Amino acid sequence: MGDFNEIVQVEERRGTDxxxxSAEDFKNWRHDMGVVDLPITDCKFTWFRGRSCSRIDxxxxxxxxxxxxxxTRMRGGPRGFLRMVKEEWRGLGEAQFTxxxxxxxxxxxxxxxxxxGDMNKKxxxxxxxxxxxxxMVGDGVYDGTMETRRKAFVTCCEKWYVRKELHWKQMSRSRHAKDIDKNTRYFHNLASARKRNNRIDALLxxxxxxxxxxxxxIAxxxxxxxxxHREEYPLMGFRDGSVEMIGEDDALALEVQPNLQEIKEAV
Known part of the structure; x- marks a missing residue:
């Protein structure tokens, strides 16, 4: 996933016929790699500059x-960050970049x-x-909407766990020396939470x-x-007379590597 700075269809760039x-080279590279491009479901372009628009991501x-x-479905994210920067810098004029x-x-x-904020509370x-x-289900109270509500809560909870994990991973990149202990405790807590989710609270x-x-x-x-468990069966040895010893020629034949023709016939 990333900005490949290239399009493969004219529809992916406004005003282009x-x-x-380089588009042909990009197509060939994708074909050689054996990959396909996931479609975006909620927007047509991913890069904007003035009136220019392209799908290069x-x-x-x-x-x-x-x-x-x-x-799997892919959707484009909001462009709110640049808008926030422009609004905050609008009245600063020629101020220094710092x-x-x-x-x-x-x-x-x-x-x-x-x-x-407040991810733990959520x-x-x-x-x-x-x-x-x-x-409620354990007490015998159940209706058709409970399972749907539970699935919705589980989905939301999983999303916040992923967001929290990504957040701390990103924090560890920028401040790993300062917050390394904090990150370690977090991932330990995350593992403990998953362990709690996998716990069997009741068994029929x-x-x-x-x-x-x-x-x-115990159950x-x-x-x-x-x-x-191991099944009980009578032990039997080779010296009991039930198994005959093969000859030396047969023993050597068993160790011979199969030739190409034998492999083809077996396949």
């Missing part, structure tokens, strides 16, 4: 990846708070709603609902112990 010579994926993630950067401190702080809120639904065993964690562990252990 012909493709540049692309996401290239292999066919194997598309088969595994067939429901002063212009300082002027962005407050609006960037507000943007950061709106997009990444995640906790969704987790509490999920737990409420699970408790022979028609009986079990919630005790110790009993659940799971016994299940797999019975599933993979």
């Amino acid at each position: 012909t493709l540049p010579l 692309s996401v290239l994926a292999s066919l194997e990846w598309l088969e595994k993630f067939s429901e 002063d212009k950067l300082k002027a962005l401190t407050a609006p960037l702080g507000r943007w950061h708070k709106n997009n990444f 995640i906790m809120k969704f987790e509490e709603e999920i737990k409420k639904i699970d408790d 065993i022979n028609g009986r609902l079990i919630r005790n964690q110790a009993r659940i562990k 799971i252990r016994d299940f797999y112990k019975n599933l993979y």
Whole structure:
């Protein structure tokens, strides 16, 4: 994914009737790499300068990846950052560039708070709603909308976990020396949260609902112990007379590498 600074169709650049010579090279490169371009679902162009518009940003994926993630959709992000910069710099005139950067401190702080502020509270809120639904189902209260609501809460919770993870990864790039301990604790907490999500709180065993964690562990252990236990069978050795020893020629024949014709016939 990135800015390839190239188009492959005339429709991808406003006011263009012909493709540049480099477009053919870009097409051939994509073909040789075995990748395809994901379509954008909500906008036509990704780059703007005055009246000029182009789609030079692309996401290239292999066919194997598309088969595994067939429901993937791509959409263009808002162009709000440049608009915010222009609004903040409009009255600064010929001020020094460092002063212009300082002027962005407050609006960037507000943007950061709106997009990444109180992430823990939002995640906790969704987790509490999920737990409420699970408790209601456990108490025998269930209707058709509960599963839909639970899926919606889980989806929102997962999105905030991803946003939080990306946020801290980005912070670690810019301030890794200062916040390395904080990042380590975060990823440890993230792993613990995933462990909690994967925890089995209840198990139906022979028609009986079990919630005790110790009993659940014993039941799971016994299940797999019975599933993979070793069957009892009489031991038999080669010296019992049931198996004849092959001759030396046959033994050597078993170690001979197969030739090409034998491989073709087997295939």
